[in-house]
Amino acid sequence: MSSGFIVSGEATRSEHVLDIFGDQVRIKVSSNETGGAWTVLTSHTPPKGGPPLHSHVVDDEAFFILRGTFAFELDGELKHAVAGDTVYIPAGVRHLYQNVGEETGELLLVVVPGGLDAFFVELDALLRQPGAPDMEAIARLHEAYRMELLGPPMSARG
Numbered sequence: 001m002s003s004g005f006i007v008s009g010e011a012t013r014s015e016h017v018l019d020i021f022g023d024q025v026r027i028k029v030s031s032n033e034t035g036g037a038w039t040v041l042t043s044h045t046p047p048k049g050g051p052p053l054h055s056h057v058v059d060d061e062a063f064f065i066l067r068g069t070f071a072f073e074l075d076g077e078l079k080h081a082v083a084g085d086t087v088y089i090p091a092g093v094r095h096l097y098q099n100v101g102e103e104t105g106e107l108l109l110v111v112v113p114g115g116l117d118a119f120f121v122e123l124d125a126l127l128r129q130p131g132a133p134d135m136e137a138i139a140r141l142h143e144a145y146r147m148e149l150l151g152p153p154m155s156a157r158g
Contacts (some may be wrong), residue, residue: 014117018124021153022049025124031114039114042066043107050098053151054142056091060112063087063097068105071154072097098154119145 007013012026013033019025020043029040045068053073063072065085072079072087074095081087089095099105111117119141126137142149 014121018120019127020120020123021051021127022046023051025120027117027120028108030117034114036114038110038112039117041109041111041117041120043109045070045099045105045107047099047102047104048155050153050155051096052149052153052156053094053096055094055148055150056089057146057148058091058113059116059146060091061089061116062110063089064108064110066106066108068099068103069101070097070105070107071100073154094150096151096154115145119147 007028010026012018012028013030014027017024017026023046024044026042027039028042029038031037031039050070063070063081063086065081065083065087067083069083070081070087072081072089072095074087074089075093079087080100087097109116122141123138126141127133139149
C-alpha cells in the first residue's frame with residue numbers, strides 16, 4: 001500500500017493524457033493505487049464535448065464542476081451544472097453530459113468502485129488507431145467494464 005503521494009495539477013498517473021472523444025482525461029488516483037476501491041480523474045472537455053449515452057452496472061460517479069457550464073441528462077431528465085456544483089450519478093442511471101459553454105470546461109470525477117481509469121486507458125488506445133472509431137469494439141469494451149453504450153452524445157442529436 002502507498003504511503004501517499006501528490007499529483008500536480010496537469011500531471012497524470014497514466015503514460016500520457018488520454019484523448020477520449022476529444023476530452024483530455026488525466027488519471028489522478030488510479031484504481032490500482034486504491035486496491036480497486038475508487039479512482040479520481042479530471043477531464044478537460046471542449047465546447048459541445050461529452051460522452052455518448054451510457055450506463056454503469058456497478059459504478060457510482062460524482063462529478064465536481066471545476067470550470068464551465070454542463071448539461072447532464074440523467075435517465076432522460078436534463079439538468080444544468082456550473083462551476084462549484086456536484087452531480088451524483090448512481091449505478092444504473094442512463095446518462096451523458098455536454099459542455100454547453102463557449103470555453104473548455106473542467107470536471108473532477110470520483111468513481112466507486114475503481115476501474116473506470118483502466119477502461120479509459122483501453123478506450124484511448126482504441127481511439128488512437130487509424131481510421132474511424134470501431135464502434136463495435138468500443139461497445140465490447142463497455143461491456144467488459146460492466147457498462148452499456150446506449151446512444152450518441154448530445155452533440156450528435158438533431
